[in-house]
Amino acid sequence: MASPSKGIKTWFVESLWSGISELYSSSGIEKSHVMGSISVPKKEFGDLGCSIALRIAKAQGMRPSDVAKALIEKIGKNDLVSDVRETGGYINISLNVKEYSAQVLGGIEKDGDSYGSSKLGEKSKVLVEYPAVNPNKPWHIGHLRNALIGDAISNIMDFCGYTVEREDYIDDLGLQIAESLWGYESLGGKPDKKFDQWLGERYVEVNKVMKEKRLDDQMGALLKRMEDVGSRESLLARQIASKCVDAQYETACRYGVYHDVMIWESDIVKEKLLKKSLDLALRNGALEKRESGKNAGCIVLDLNKVRDMAKDFENPEETDKIIVRSDGTATYVAKDIAFHMWKLGLVDASFKYKHIGKEGGRELYSTSSEGKDMDFGKADLVVNVIGSAQRYPQLVLKAVFSLMGHEKEAERIVHVAYGEVSVEGGSLSGREGGWMGSGKAFTADSLLNEATSKAYEATLESKKIVKENVQDIACAIGRSAIRFEFLKVSPHKAVVFSWKSALNFEGNSGPYCMYTFARAKSILKKAGYRRMELDKINLDMIEHSYDFELIKLLGEAQEVVEKSAQEYSPNVIADYISLLTVNFSKFYESMKVIGSGGAQDARLRLLDAYVQVTKNMFGLLGIDAVESM
């Protein structure tokens, strides 16, 4: 778990801090300020810089350069540091190229596939939920964004030492499913394509019919029967939903998105989890049943009790939030409350699980009426990857937890509110059929087909690979290109999808990074490279140039991974991969490796390190490290 970059920063901070404590203890500067003032400056200033003297100077009424110089006097020796100096009030240090390189390269060798990992989440179990798509349509590109973010966050947290449980929530009881069931029975027709696609198209048709005929009452009654355990409707709904989920998971599998367990909404009802949870909430007064007024017969959250919990609840015109309808059926929020009670182990109820299969080396289980007991759930931390549109219900959920006396647990529910995906023409509505598009469909399947066929064309031209591998490599490139494209943007930003940029394989893209990786691999192969002991390599041949820039970057992996985990932002990793790639390209373009005489061993070793770190980072985003393309 060596992190050279962290090591040197810690030393820098400690050195400065002891100087500050001695000379400027009255300035009110705290250690965290010092940490925050460290940055990587422009190359000409050094390898690491610190602006704290500017801040101290202000507090003390002194000149920044005088403060900086005084602090520099107090900084002790460090083998990793070759020079400390003051420039314009900044304290800049230069690293000892040889020593620092040895540390970075040694760390990468020692940790190998776990280089960059962290113990941030040790002994902590996190349950990550994604993408929870209704089982009545194919995944569209918005669902895909959710799934990829969830998958990457899971990978990253896993790398940070958390025990990660990847969970999917199958909402097979909502009104949407009632409508799909109605369509399935009333519209006729036989599935003549991938089932999720076919069912999704049915659903769009149902909504057209519903615009002409008022079927609300019928749907309500159907939904009610679906919630009756053992009814014909409940069995049929589950059956159809199940078939649809199978089709959706085919897509997930193509993208390399996997889960550990599927939780079916109908099982939350069936296993009395819902009833137990609501009873608990009613008993301790967090929720209450209205006997009269406009919400008579409903179980509600009295918003007057939670006004101070979030600004969202401050509007006095809103009084009750309906949790259970007057006809006794549960709203989405009700089921989500119950579900989260289970997730955090706050209710004495559990599911039975059956084994579904093995995908991507991962065993998949599903809740089921029959099966065995397993220890899913009871997590320390819950991460929900859900669209930002659902902020309000997520807040309601937390408010109910707080009212029940579970403030701490409420804080352990994290809503990763990702910005929704739209297309130039409008929304991707499942109901209106926006996802169907007019030419190419905006489905995850269709996008992958496009990306793969584009990759196929490019791959065919490659002279580096044999024909029988072309198809496999094209699939890997297509899938990775999309993953990178979706993950490089900060999750909370809304995205307008465009085919042109999704299928861009140049510049800051997955294929560019993969290609550069393959080149590095190819050089190692050509050189007949075999890793030798570090102390037999002449590291004096590392210059203070592109080679060392790359080494410094490689040393930062752990900090990058931790930041990405703490902020639930896979784009931090994507950025880092881009940086690594660009830096490697510059190095490779300007400094010869094979045939560079005495520098060859050191440079090959640098390639080796770049390959290892890039591979580790690729793994976090689910990008395939193909060796030739």
Added chain:
RNA sequence: GGGCAUGUGGCGUAAUUUGGAUAGCGCACCUGGCUUCGGACCAGGGGGUUGCGGGUUCAAAUCCCGUCAUGCCCGCCA
């Protein structure tokens, strides 16, 4: 009406949490580079009053106040 999020060269995006050195990068555009370790590449160039207006500060994309625009939410939908 209230709440939340976003606003950075033509387009897209990073840095905003913790205020610091010339706002980083990609696409597109212009110039140059393949008998050279793999051109899905590299080098160089043009293009920015960080939505707008105030304020705090030696220093603001970053903090504060105001304002505008866009999207979403505020349902016995999910």
